[in-house]
Amino acid sequence: MINLVRTERQRYILFKIIGEDVTNLNNKEFLKSIWNSIWSYFGMKEANKIGLWLLELDLEEKFGILRCSHNTKEVMISALSLIKEINGKRIILSPVKTSGTIKTIKNIKNSVIR
Numbered sequence: 001m002i003n004l005v006r007t008e009r010q011r012y013i014l015f016k017i018i019g020e021d022v023t024n025l026n027n028k029e030f031l032k033s034i035w036n037s038i039w040s041y042f043g044m045k046e047a048n049k050i051g052l053w054l055l056e057l058d059l060e061e062k063f064g065i066l067r068c069s070h071n072t073k074e075v076m077i078s079a080l081s082l083i084k085e086i087n088g089k090r091i092i093l094s095p096v097k098t099s100g101t102i103k104t105i106k107n108i109k110n111s112v113i114r
Helices: 027-047 070-082 102-113
Strands: 010-019 053-058 063-069 089-099
Touching: 010 070, 010 102, 027 053, 027 070, 063 070, 063 102, 070 089, 089 102
Parallel strands: none
Antiparallel strands: 010 063, 010 089, 053 063
């Protein structure tokens, strides 16, 4: 049997968290600020296409991994770059690298941290 439904391609974005005292933040606060950035700069039409997932958030090493649709990768990178504070704390989310597979992005993360 042939599967006629094609799954949408994904992109993984590795980002660095630049700021002080980020260990008190949690996944919910990060996602809320990312969604607010998407909604305020790109609108609801683009927000519906994103398919955003926060796969990993390491506050000790100050790195995170997001998954999004391959069509909206540039929107996600822009939205990350436009975030200036989370929960009253000055923070910059700087995209480091994008990849089509989670394995590659984790290898890049391990090489960047060392």
